[in-house]
Amino acid sequence: MTRKISVTVNGTKHELEVEPRLLLVHMIREVLNMTGTHIGCDTSSCGACTILLDGKSIKSCTVLAVQADGHSITTIEGLAPEGGPLHPLQEGFKENHGLHCGFCTPGMIMRCVELLEHNNNPTEDEIRWGISGNLCRCTGYNNIVKAVQWAGAKMRGEETPSTEPEFV
Amino acid sequence: MIQCKTSKSIGGMGHSLKRKEDARFIQGKGNYVDDVKLPGMLYMDIVRSPYAYAKIKKINIEEALKVPGVVAVVTGRDLEKYNLHWMPTLMSDTQMVLPTDTVMYQSQEVAAVIATTKYAARDGREAVNVEYEPMKPVIDPFKALDPSAPVLRNDKPGKTDNHIWNWKVGDKEKTDKLFETADVVVKEQMHIPRIHVASIETCGCVADYDKVNNHLTMYMTTQAPHAIRTVIALVAGHVGLTEEKVRVIAPDIGGGFGGKVPVYPGYVIAIAVSFLVGKPVKWIEDRSENLQADSFARDYHITAEMAGTKDGKILGTRFKILADHGYTDASANPSKFPTGMFSIATGSYDYDTTYMECDAVYTNKPPGGVAYRCSFRVTEAVHAIERITDRFALEIGKDPADLRMQNFIKKEDFPWKSPTGWIYDSGDYHAGLEKAMKAVNYEELRREQAEKRARGELMGIGLSTFTEIVGAGPSKDFDILGIKMFDSAEIRVHPTGKAIARFGTKSQGQGHETTYAQIIAEELGIPAENIAIEEGDTDTAPYGLGTYASRSTPTAGAAAAMAARKLRDKARKIAAYLLEVSEEDLEWEPGKFSVKGAPEKSKTIQEIVFAAYTNHPQGMEAGFEATHYYDPPNLTFPSGAYICVVDIDRETCEIKVRRFVAIDDCGNIINPMIVQGQVHGGLTQGIAPAMYEELIYDESGNILNGTLMDYLVPTAVESPNWETGHTITPSPHHPIGAKGVGESPTVGAPPAIANAIVDALSPFGITHLDIPITPYKIFKALKEKQVF
Numbered sequence: 001m002t003r004k005i006s007v008t009v010n011g012t013k014h015e016l017e018v019e020p021r022l023l024l025v026h027m028i029r030e031v032l033n034m035t036g037t038h039i040g041c042d043t044s045s046c047g048a049c050t051i052l053l054d055g056k057s058i059k060s061c062t063v064l065a066v067q068a069d070g071h072s073i074t075t076i077e078g079l080a081p082e083g084g085p086l087h088p089l090q091e092g093f094k095e096n097h098g099l100h101c102g103f104c105t106p107g108m109i110m111r112c113v114e115l116l117e118h119n120n121n122p123t124e125d126e127i128r129w130g131i132s133g134n135l136c137r138c139t140g141y142n143n144i145v146k147a148v149q150w151a152g153a154k155m156r157g158e159e160t161p162s163t164e165p166e167f168v
Numbered sequence: 169m170i171q172c173k174t175s176k177s178i179g180g181m182g183h184s185l186k187r188k189e190d191a192r193f194i195q196g197k198g199n200y201v202d203d204v205k206l207p208g209m210l211y212m213d214i215v216r217s218p219y220a221y222a223k224i225k226k227i228n229i230e231e232a233l234k235v236p237g238v239v240a241v242v243t244g245r246d247l248e249k250y251n252l253h254w255m256p257t258l259m260s261d262t263q264m265v266l267p268t269d270t271v272m273y274q275s276q277e278v279a280a281v282i283a284t285t286k287y288a289a290r291d292g293r294e295a296v297n298v299e300y301e302p303m304k305p306v307i308d309p310f311k312a313l314d315p316s317a318p319v320l321r322n323d324k325p326g327k328t329d330n331h332i333w334n335w336k337v338g339d340k341e342k343t344d345k346l347f348e349t350a351d352v353v354v355k356e357q358m359h360i361p362r363i364h365v366a367s368i369e370t371c372g373c374v375a376d377y378d379k380v381n382n383h384l385t386m387y388m389t390t391q392a393p394h395a396i397r398t399v400i401a402l403v404a405g406h407v408g409l410t411e412e413k414v415r416v417i418a419p420d421i422g423g424g425f426g427g428k429v430p431v432y433p434g435y436v437i438a439i440a441v442s443f444l445v446g447k448p449v450k451w452i453e454d455r456s457e458n459l460q461a462d463s464f465a466r467d468y469h470i471t472a473e474m475a476g477t478k479d480g481k482i483l484g485t486r487f488k489i490l491a492d493h494g495y496t497d498a499s500a501n502p503s504k505f506p507t508g509m510f511s512i513a514t515g516s517y518d519y520d521t522t523y524m525e526c527d528a529v530y531t532n533k534p535p536g537g538v539a540y541r542c543s544f545r546v547t548e549a550v551h552a553i554e555r556i557t558d559r560f561a562l563e564i565g566k567d568p569a570d571l572r573m574q575n576f577i578k579k580e581d582f583p584w585k586s587p588t589g590w591i592y593d594s595g596d597y598h599a600g601l602e603k604a605m606k607a608v609n610y611e612e613l614r615r616e617q618a619e620k621r622a623r624g625e626l627m628g629i630g631l632s633t634f635t636e637i638v639g640a641g642p643s644k645d646f647d648i649l650g651i652k653m654f655d656s657a658e659i660r661v662h663p664t665g666k667a668i669a670r671f672g673t674k675s676q677g678q679g680h681e682t683t684y685a686q687i688i689a690e691e692l693g694i695p696a697e698n699i700a701i702e703e704g705d706t707d708t709a710p711y712g713l714g715t716y717a718s719r720s721t722p723t724a725g726a727a728a729a730m731a732a733r734k735l736r737d738k739a740r741k742i743a744a745y746l747l748e749v750s751e752e753d754l755e756w757e758p759g760k761f762s763v764k765g766a767p768e769k770s771k772t773i774q775e776i777v778f779a780a781y782t783n784h785p786q787g788m789e790a791g792f793e794a795t796h797y798y799d800p801p802n803l804t805f806p807s808g809a810y811i812c813v814v815d816i817d818r819e820t821c822e823i824k825v826r827r828f829v830a831i832d833d834c835g836n837i838i839n840p841m842i843v844q845g846q847v848h849g850g851l852t853q854g855i856a857p858a859m860y861e862e863l864i865y866d867e868s869g870n871i872l873n874g875t876l877m878d879y880l881v882p883t884a885v886e887s888p889n890w891e892t893g894h895t896i897t898p899s900p901h902h903p904i905g906a907k908g909v910g911e912s913p914t915v916g917a918p919p920a921i922a923n924a925i926v927d928a929l930s931p932f933g934i935t936h937l938d939i940p941i942t943p944y945k946i947f948k949a950l951k952e953k954q955v956f
Contacts (some may be wrong), residue, residue, distance in 0.1 A: 019287070020701065035203035036196020038422070040368040041455035044874035048368055078194035088239055090194040094186055097845045102193025103200065103369045103422025128884040135876070136936050137368050138677045140848030141884040147473030165844045168607040168829055168893040 005069035009034070010078025018065045025049040026063035036076040036106045040135065047134030050107035051075050057114040059107075059133070076106035079113065088151040089113060097162045098136030098147030101141060108134045112148050120152050170837055170896070173690065174758040180690030181904065184841035188697070189681040198420045204374045204387045206448040208878075210239060212438055213289035214451070215279040215296045216461065217271040219354040220532040221305035221320075224298060226268060227279055232295040237288025241296060242280040242441060244268035251687055252440050255403055257498040258430060258648060260596025261332075262323075262536060263527055265433045265440075269409060271300070272320065272495035274869050276894065277433045282441055282449065292533040304534035305869040306330060309469065309492035318391070320530045330433040332497050332528035337511050337588050344525035346484045348787040350475035351649020356560045356936040359860040360548045362467040362492070362533075364459050365540045366881050367676070369422020370451035371462060373949035377436040379446035382408055385415045389437060391428045392714025394672055395648060397706045404439065418704035424676035425853070426539025429464050429500040429716050435779045453941045460874040463500075463536030464863060468526075468548045472556040475521075480566045482575045484521030487513055487552055491537065499537025501544050502714070503931060504644045508900035511588035512637045515553035516597045516807060517575040519716035519881040532869045536567060541853045541914040543638045543717035550634040555903025555926075555936065558631070562930055567614070568923070572633050573598060578904045583900070590637060592908075594897045595833065600809035603748065603895060604831045607647045608811050620932060626816035630924025632808070634916045637906040641802040648713060654712035655723035656800045657731045659688060661792040663781040665774030666698040668744010669731075672722040674704045678910060679842045680720065684728050686838050687904060692739075693730030693773045709794055718908035720808070721838065722899075728800035731904040733795040738780070743771045804899045808832045810920040816928050821943035823859060823925060830916070833895045835873025835907035844892055847913045852887045854917020858939050860886065 002017040009032060018027060028037050028051070037060060040048035049060040052074040060073075064114045080087045081164040092098065099105040108131060115122065122130065126146045128141070136144060146161075153160045174180030192198050229241040244266035247253040266277055281292035297741040306312045312330040321327050347353055374386035390396045393416040402413035420572035421428060434451045442449040453462070469490040476482045493499065501508040507526045514522050557575075561568040576597040577584050584592040605612075613629050620627045630904050643652035660851030669688055673680065673717070685699040703709060712724060738755065744751045747769055752760045771779075780792040802816070812829040830847055837843050860880040864872040874877045880886075898905030902924060918939055925941050926934060932953040937945055950956055 017605075021287070026286070029202075031724055033205065035197075035200075038200070038369070039202070041876045042372070043455065043875045043877045044611070046455070046881075071476040076194075080195070082195070086194070089467045093194050097841050099190060099193055099677075100845060100849060101367070101369070101421060102189070102198045102680070103367075104198050105193050109194065110302065119846075123890070128887075132883040132885045135368060135881050135883060137366060137853070137881065138849045140852035140890055141846060141848070141887045142838070142848045142890050143845060144884065145889075165841045165842070167840075168603075168831070168891045 003066050005066055007068045008072040011059065016078040020066050022065065023061055024065050024068050025060040028060060032076055038103055038106060040103065041092040044141055047111060048107040049103050050110045050134060052110055052113065057111045076110060088154040092147040092151035096143050096147040096150050098143045100144060104134060104136045108136060108144060114153060115149065116152055120155050125165055170840055174693065175620045178689050178693055178695050178758055179677045180686055180758060180838065181838050183686065183839065185682055185686060185696060185839055187679050187682045188685065189679065194507045194832040195319045195823055200369055200420050200422055201372050201374060201387050201389050202452045204419065204612055206376055209448040209450055210282050210284060211286045211289040212449050212451040213281050213293040214277050214434060215276050215281065215293050216275045216457065218270060218274065219300055219302045220274045222271050222300040222485060223495065224267060224271060224384045225301055226299040230280055230295040232292040235292045235295050236290060237284040237285065238281060238292040239605050240282045240316050241292065242282065242437060244411065250440065252436065254399055255420065255431065255436055257496055259497040261497040263496045263498055265436045268532060270558065273532050274871055280441065291924065307531055307533065307865055307867055307869050309490050309529045309531055312531050320532065330530040330531060332493060333506055334527050334533060335506050336525040339521065340523045342484050343484055347473065347475050347486060350483055350722040351478050352560065353475050354471060354556060354563045355471065355473045356556060356559055358381065358470045358472060358552060358555060358936065359938045360466045360468045360470065360551055361857065361939065362464045363540055363857050363861045364464055364879065365425035365427035366459065366879065367423025367425055367427055367770065368673050370453045370455055370458040371428060371432060373438050373441040374448055374450045375437050377446060378441040380509040383413050384409055384439065385417065387417045388418065389417060389421055389428045390418045391424045391674055391676060393674055393704055393706050394652060394711045395713055398651065407443065409675040416706045417500065419672065421676040424543040426465065426500065426716055427463055428676065429538055430498055432462060434695050456875045459869050459879055460503050461534050462704055463498060463538040464534060465536065465540030466548060470548065470552045472552040474556045474560045476560055477563055480564060480574050482517050482519045482573045484519055485514060485553065485556065486525040489526035491526055492533065493528050493537050494533040494535040495530055496597045497528060497537065498535035500539065502640055502648060504645060505544065509637045510545040510549045512546055512590065512635060513549035514586050514588060515557065516577060516633050516635045518577045520587050533865060534822060536547045539716060542911050543636065543852055546636055547918065551919045553777065554632045554634060558923045558926065559935055562935060568631050569601065569610060572601060572631065591802055593633065593802055593899050593901055595635065595805060595807050596897045597633060597807060600807060600831045600833055600895045602830050603893060604811045605890065606892065607829045608813065608827060613813060624818065626818055626928040628814045628924040628928025630812040630920045630922065630927055632809055632916045632920035632923065633811040636806040636912050636915055637803050638718035638806060638911065639800055640717055640719055641801045641803055642700060642801060651713065652915050653713050655712040655727055656795065656797045656799050657727035658710045658795040659731045659735060661735065661777045663778055665694060665777045666701060668700040669701045669728065670709040671724045672710055672900045673715040673720045677713065678720065684725065684844060687725055687728045688732045691729055692735060697883065708759060720907045720910045721906045722902060723798055723800055723806045725906060726800065726903045727796045729792040730798055731796035734796065736793060738792065739773060740775045741788065742776045742779050742801035746771050746779055801901050804835065804902060805831065806834045806909060806912050808912050808916045810916045812920040812924040814924040814928055816946065821946040823943065825855065827891065828888055831895060832909060832911060832912050833897050834909035834912065835897060835899045835902065836905035837894065837896065838906060843909050846910045847892045848890050850911060850913025851890045851917050852882055853914045854919060855887065856882050858918040858921035858941065860940055862940050865912055878893060
């Protein structure tokens with residue numbers, strides 16, 4: 001038994017026939033073959049699968065594909081045109097060493113897109129709470145905070161802070 | 169200040185170059201193993217045991233085979249026909265691939281379901297019905313040694329108990345005598361709990377056996393692709409998969425930390441199924457399976473003792489360990505070192521008497537004993553020595569910083585031979601601690617603490633001044649399954665002066681594509697941005713033992729420098745030929761050779777390389793390539809001085825890490841930005857076991873927190889803002905003076921945090937708390953002391 005759905009992904013409309021139980025993340029990865037969105041857990045804890053659904057960041061492992069029927073989603077692949085220019089957050093993560101293995105990165109960036117849309121000048125505390133649904137095992141979060149602040153400055157049209165590492 | 173010998177455009181050592189690998193990761197174009205999709209690929213899911221110890225009476229697969237899309241169900245009996253139901257562990261023990269009779273831990277693999285889609289495989293898994301006869305498991309490692317305990321490994325002929333091995337080092341007689349006569353002796357019982365690396369990417373593979381060419385391509389999450397290829401050939405050579413028929417590809421890896429060193433049953437089953445059906449088979453484990461069944465880390469029960477004088481001189485240490493290995497010894501240590509490098513536990517202090525002993529036991533828990541971002545049991549060792557050192561300071565009423573300064577090995581005493589036989593290469597422990605103390609304003613903190621104590625407030629300051637031991641290792645002592653622990657680099661420079669270099673290691677986020685290029689840039693003057701780095705494909709890269717235990721820079725990084733130096737020697741010959749001078753008349757500066765006294769006469773490295781293909785001297789081999797297999801003469805000994813400041817709420821017992829300053833000494837620094845990033849990440853993996861993480865089992869062997877809902881990986885909220893810095897004491901034996909850094913912070917942070925918390929609670933007579941130290945543990949301890 002399948003259901004017909006219509007989903008706009010990164011600006012392209014897809015007419016799909018899916019099982020009602022198909023998770024949105026599996027629709028993205030297995031049906032549409034867009035593998036930038038990752039899976040890191042089975043309890044909606046890690047946030048590696050975070051995407052935008054109608055502009056709001058959601059964990060795509062917690063939504064069924066059929067629930068996305070008639071809606072629009074953005075994944076990491078749709079954040080900036082291939083070959084650039086990059087989204088300020090993508091640039092911010094690279095410039096500030098906000099990633100190591102890269103596995104949590106797409107989800108983390110997508111979460112931060114919404115975070116900065118609500119508040120483009122967040123405090124460190126607001127960023128830390130804002131990304132607390134996304135786990136990163138490599139970076140210790142310091143530089144993710146820095147990356148988001150850097151991207152915020154860029155989006156506000158201000159001079160971006162130095163990306164040189166600071167040592168005590 | 170880090171001095172750079174090359175310009176920023178060359179980007180050699182010391183430059184904070186932005187990472188080359190990031191472009192694909194930030195745009196969703198990484199290629200992790202679950203992204204590999206091959207035509208005709210089948211999906212595998214695994215049926216797991218709900219019991220910790222049970223006999224398998226029957227596996228009913230009929231209903232599963234009726235599920236649409238299910239192709240096959242594989243059991244231990246099926247693998248037994250090919251003698252593939254057992255496999256060796258890295259420690260030469262044996263481990264079931266799939267059981268034929270008995271399951272030994274909860275979530276052990278029992279059967280595999282193969283289907284045309286991921287969902288069909290899961291449906292099939294649900295339809296497999298296994299009949300078990302549960303038995304009473306052995307969970308407590310101390311009870312495992314009780315003569316009345318059931319013998320778990322009765323598959324081993326003649327096995328009469330659950331004891332695996334006994335390891336000891338040091339002088340027992342001398343140490344025992346010292347402890348009888350010393351003025352001050354302190355002792356604590358510590359548990360370094362069972363934890364899990366929980367890299368955000370779980371483990372998995374795509375096994376692709378091609379029947380026509382009798383060739384296996386294995387895409388897998390492995391930190392050591394070459395070693396895995398050899399293991400596959402050793403295990404499956406008898407069915408025709410000899411080593412030239414096996415290609416292992418480790419694509420991008422989403423974090424390793426030691427958890428992707430072992431060979432898990434899922435990999436072997438996938439290979440077996442692909443071999444039998446001739447189609448690619450993908451197996452990607454769930455997070456819960458990953459936490460419940462993949463290799464754990466730690467689980468050492470340590471009795472730590474220190475003897476010293478009343479004025480603070482450390483005279484000796486004694487450590488007795490009970491190691492819980494689960495049902496098989498599947499840890500990942502060099503062969504001769506069953507406890508890894510635990511014998512570094514004498515620490516950063518100058519004394520000559522120690523004795524250490526470890527007994528390993530089997531229990532009904534998952535196998536493992538791998539690293540958790542730590543080089544071979546160094547975390548356990550450092551926790552023991554740094555906690556007991558603080559305990560000693562507390563006993564004699566001396567400031568723990570003063571006590572450490574008094575006992576540090578002096579800078580001029582390196583190389584220094586430790587009581588367990590290691591030759592520490594270099595260090596300046598006083599400088600590191602001085603820098604950390606200055607950064608936190610230590611004296612002011614102690615003043616503040618005294619005031620707060622007078623008011624009944626709980627504030628603690630904790631130190632950890634550790635010595636790491638990494639870079640395994642010299643071939644005379646270090647091997648895994650007989651293969652010596654060298655590592656390798658191959659550099660090919662193309663006619664236009666751009667290069668590709670390949671390595672036997674495999675980055676899992678460490679940034680090798682950037683740092684290896686910087687090492688070669690430093691040696692050859694070719695800009696780092698023009699040097700492509702490739703790892704993880706056994707068909708193209710030279711053989712190496714892989715990336716773990718902070719060994720990539722000490723081994724493969726050294727190999728990169730040595731291979732580049734071979735090329736620089738060749739470049740000198742070509743330059744002499746082109747400039748018509750003798751080699752001795754040339755001098756090198758990054759990127760070019762010029763004639764001494766006539767700097768206008770010079771040849772750039774690019775001109776020289778071009779000549780190697782177009783105009784090389786007669787009699788010289790054409791081309792510009794070099795390979796080096798680096799066998800390190802010694803290990804490297806990074807060190808660090810960490811200070812943690814905590815405030816504890818007296819009502820709720822909530823712990824707040826107010827400040828954490830980490831001063832690391834990893835020798836010469838290749839990329840300061842990346843080193844700092846490694847330290848940040850390692851520190852969060854240090855606070856994790858110190859305050860949050862522990863795999864907990866009940867007495868029936870049920871894991872009580874086998875999902876990320878209840879196994880507490882720190883988020884950005886739990887992780888404090890880390891403050892980091894460095895001292896630089898180059899390794900004298902390493903070609904570029906580097907030591908390795910990835911694991912130092914994970915090793916050094918837990919005792920700093922534990923020491924800070926115990927320091928806050930010490931006025932109430934609390935001398936030790938086992939990690940993870942939670943508010944509830946503090947509450948219980950304070951209640952015991954009748955503070956509430």
